[in-house]
Amino acid sequence: MATKTPGTKHRIYTTSVARVYPYYIAKAEKKGRTKAEVDAIVCWLTGYTQRQFDSHLKKETDFETFFKEAPRPNPARKLIKGLICGIRVEEIAEPTMREIRTLDKLVDELAKGKTMEKILRS
Numbered sequence: 001m002a003t004k005t006p007g008t009k010h011r012i013y014t015t016s017v018a019r020v021y022p023y024y025i026a027k028a029e030k031k032g033r034t035k036a037e038v039d040a041i042v043c044w045l046t047g048y049t050q051r052q053f054d055s056h057l058k059k060e061t062d063f064e065t066f067f068k069e070a071p072r073p074n075p076a077r078k079l080i081k082g083l084i085c086g087i088r089v090e091e092i093a094e095p096t097m098r099e100i101r102t103l104d105k106l107v108d109e110l111a112k113g114k115t116m117e118k119i120l121r122s
Helices: 017-030 035-046 050-059 063-068 075-079 095-111
Strands: none
Touching (some): 063 095
16 A cells, blocks of 8 residues: 655546446445435435436536535434444544545445435434
């Protein structure tokens, strides 16, 4: 694993959401879920409308900007807990990384068969 120089950002910050998005869709569809459900999760988490989200995909907005510009981050996102990539989401101190890992966790829950009501903490 490459070491990070102090003060440098993880490369996921500068990766476009559009580049990772197909993997979210593939993970969901492989388990019988839909693109519409992935989109609903993203919009629920960030407060983007579908049109705004589609615009960010088209512009290839990076993850850092995508979460920084989120119009209405859902307050219920703080309820999301558990492991993703061996790390507890609730223990991630850096805000942007926590948002990214929260999205990963939600897509993972979708792929594992949880209902949308449980995923969206409704």
